[in-house]
Amino acid sequence: MKPQRHDRLSRIFAKRRSAEGNDAPENTKKTAENDAGRGANGKNGRWNLKNLYPGLRSRALKNDQAFVEEKLAEFLDAYEGVDVNDMPGAELAEALAAYEVINNRKMKIYAYGELLISDNAANFEKIKPLQSWVGGIDQQLEDFLDQLADMSEEKLLFKLGAPAMSKYAPWLAQLRGGTPTRELSADIQTLSGVFDSIHTEGLSAYYQKHVIALEEKVAAVEKDTPEETRQAQADLMKQHSKRFATVLSTVIKTQDIDREWLGHDRHDQNFLDRNKLDADTADMLRETVKKSYISLSHRYYKWLADQHGVDVLPSSRLSDPVPGQTELEDLEYPWEQAEPEILSAFRKFSPKFANIAKEYFEGGYIDAAPHKGKAASDFTLPTGPDGHPYILTNFNEDIISLVVLAHELGHGIHMVLAEEAQGGLLSDTPETMAEIASVFSEMLMFDYLRGKTKDPDVERKLLQHQIEGLLESGMLQMAYFDFEKRVYESAQTGAPDAEEISDIWVDVLQEYYGPSVEIDDYQRYSWCMVPHFFEPPSFYVFSYSFAQGMANSLYKLYQETDDKPQFIEDYTNLLKAGMSADLKELLQPLGLDHTSQEFWTKGLELIEDYLNILESGTPSAIPTSAPSIADILGTTVPGLADKKNLDNSARGGDNNKKSFRFRP
Template sequence: MHATQIARHPEGFSASSGTLPVWNLNDLYAGLEDPRIAADLQSAQDAAAAFESRYKNRLAGLSGAELAAAVHEYERISESLGRATSFAQLLFSADSNNPAHGKFYQTMSERVTLINTSLLFFTLELNLLPEADLAAKQQDPALARYAPWLRDLRVFLPHQLSAELEKLLMEKDVTGHAAWSRLFDETTAAMRVPVNGEDLTLSAALNKLSDPERATRQAAGKAVGEAMGRHEKLFALITNTLAKDKEIDDNWRHYPTPASYRNRSNMVEDEVVEALSSAVKSSYARLAHRYYAMKAKWLGLDKLEYWDRNAPLPGDDDRAIPWPEAKEMVLGAYARFNPALAAQIEPFFEQSWIDAAPRPGKSGGAFAHPTIPAAHPYVLMNYHGRTHDVMTLAHELGHGAHQRLAAEQGYLMSGTPLTLAETASVFGEMLTFRSLLDAESDPQRRRFMLAGKVEDMLNTVVRQIAFYQFELKVHAERRTGELLPARIGEIWLEVQTESLGPAFTFAEEYRLFWAYVPHFIHSPFYVYAYAFGDCLVNALYAVYQESADKTAFAGKYTEMLKAGGTLRHKELLAPFGLDASHPEFWQKGLDVIAGFIDELEA
């Protein structure tokens, strides 16, 4: 997913873009009626039952080779289930207005959850094996291969519940968090926002906040505020319910803070996340406050309103970029860095692995879904021919390349923590931006491009840390009782005012704009991963620029992506001389943004 897409999802693009691709999911299944779906689920169900019968309460007595065979079978069954859930998620994301897709998505969630209850014992029992016994079993090379997966499992040992409780929580998720998330998705996808006589989707209305005409931006902001206001109680109920649900889970599992589970999942220490958050907050003034004060002057305004934040600069027409040209821009930027990396993203274009055409009911924003190693990733985005859309394409294809390269690690170890998952995407975006900037000779166009990059970086770093602070405050306050919708809005305005600075005034309806951010619902505390990834890539790109042997750097970079989830951030960054546990690391990344603002100031 792409952080800066949250606020900018235009709808409708001229025919000059050419035919926009729509993905072909046949590499997963041929359609809802494909008989392979039922056959695969039945096979997985039978295999899971046999697996439970064979291995439950017997792991301690297995040899290393026997335990390796069990892990391999667990991985095989899990990947089979991953194919079905991936297909359901992609269908639903492409058109959530289709009731058949919603029904299929829910049916798959319930069926797969039920099958997984037969597998649940395995990871719980693995964690209960004494450290010395597990280490002895890992002397077998077949089990040693899975050492990173076993290492990461044991991070959750202090927070593990009894097998019965874990099974109950897994089964109830389909009527708990998953159900509330689906309600949010279907509500926002079905919303219509009237703006200047047009009946728009929510994402299309939000896109109007970057319209060249200030009156249009204001009308869109007011209309979005009114639309969110009609659903304010529902969104507040969803937020309160999920925050309380998380609090109950956190208390049972003894997580010290509301963000601790996410940090464990990201295989990053609480202190590292706090160092990142503190570094960004301490840089609000030299980054966002300074930039937006300049932007107000460029726009000829004493103060900016919230609807001016994404306004194009005067004279910036942001010409339409047809899809074929966007493809060449991104492929060329990747190829100049490393032809092998370009070869990883070319099939996305050639084999219909991208869905770029905007339409009602389609998920807003963008993502790259890894699906399963036996297949390949798929990219979803809403392309409208802007430079920003080209950056989004480069970003998501970075994810796609990363997912393809890491697939060789297998289903259990190909996935990366969120903090590292953003590395390849943001790096790919930076490659494309630098390629376009270097090719641009007109000083005015370069200024527009530089300003656009700064705004993207502020959205990715400052805005996401502000989102993170919003979540921290909401979850902390929810622990003393339910929050009224007005109070959630107050917290939102507090963090926005602090992060964006004195250049802004905020109209009353802006207090409702927290409610459209899907990350708060689907993945609490996900958002700081964007800032982590952006600052990491800024530091990494600085090393690349300073490198005397750029071919060697490209080789080390590609090897880093191939590692998937087998290495932690310290191990991955060590070959580049970087360490995210040092406060200076974050300042190095933030200095890159400050340097761009310095250029604009000059």
């Protein structure tokens, strides 16, 4: 069975769209390849890609390509035509070490090309030869990876007995993407590969083509009033929804065929295996979050409706400013203040984190200045152990931009720590862990800004924005996951049509928003424009909710603990670990267990804390009668005393776009 290989680069760029022709102001007339070398110290908000290579025709790039080709030739000379099933464990470990050397340098070269495109979409044609070269290297290594993916569990376990092989076990598990419950014939494996191609290449390309066209048509609609415009946009989305229903049903069918071949009972089993999650924990988290809607999301949107002076807020007004309240976008933060503010926030937590973040600013590893042709999405891109990660953001000189940059620097710190500790292959993290450091850093930044402001109105707006982010990343994403689960289940009795899918979509959204929000026709058909539902891997939205809940629980523990130095040490070790240990092992030194409802409840109580502060500081707020999280879940969350009294032996030895927030 060929695995779907979703490494850090593919995860980042699978969801990124070119921003060619965006509305960012043009502040340079140089081509990106040349201009990307500006700002060697990052002081002007431009990155310095010359840290990687002086240019596409540079001797340094050619030397690295020659290095990869030389190492690849040595690798093929030693292992081409050799059946990995026949290799002793020690020899396979040598092959993996040789593969890692090739992959590390290739990753740096590939990242350089992607960064050039991100800097200016006009560079796409220029880097095609480089992309072809990378593709050629990958093709020559494909047989080796396929053999590893197809090796029987029995043979692999025997080889892992070799001391040098043990460290590669987590990477091999991710590569293999879960183990089938039965052996598959060669013909079935071939057919599975065909279905993977249909999904990843055919259906995704078809979806992208039509959703971009629909987005352009929707954006072009203009009527006499905002209400008429939104209804006309909804009518347009409804008109096209039949096509997207067919695409979604086809995606589900291809996934179901693979699922049946693998012997999986659950639609999301492949996702769970890939992230080393057990089904009971996933189900428990889903139910815990859904039960908390009434105390958290319903309560917040009741507060929001109250602020607008209505009992029920139309979904079209969810983004409207609260009357009389300062908008964060109006609070200016020039680029020159970004570095000292973020470093101050991080330094309060850990000088080590601040020093790593400082290198991004001082070393020219951040591109913040908006300019024509630049990618619209925020991201942090690893370049492998042979390079340094880069951050792209569009800094609009406001508080929101500051928080987004702190979020991306969280990714950046995570990547640096993991690569230094684990090297190339093992520094990657499961999808469910990839957002933890970024969300945690975002919280550090928010609380720093809240503690610094002297304006109650600004603090209230910061709280509102923070709560919305926590709800949308942690709870709305779970509603999206619930939607996927229910649509997949519906498809088992026949392909659901567009209206049936829309009914499910409205149901899950209404469950999340509660009685204080009215779902309109625009939102009814907005599922068509959520790419995660149509592009692999399916059920990816669960990882956002999981990571947000994980970060919430960790941050709540950080707030409560008296032993902050120990927490910081344990948290740093968690980030250093990459994929070298499973989640249960990583959380044990912190005295946490992600398989317990109490763990997730602690994270939900963090949101409850912020809601309490928001309401208490808002004179017009109606005191809530909503039950608490503990009342809803019927649990008692372990307090600080429980954490402090843990057996010290539980502590281990010495042992990274904003979170996806789609609002129609």
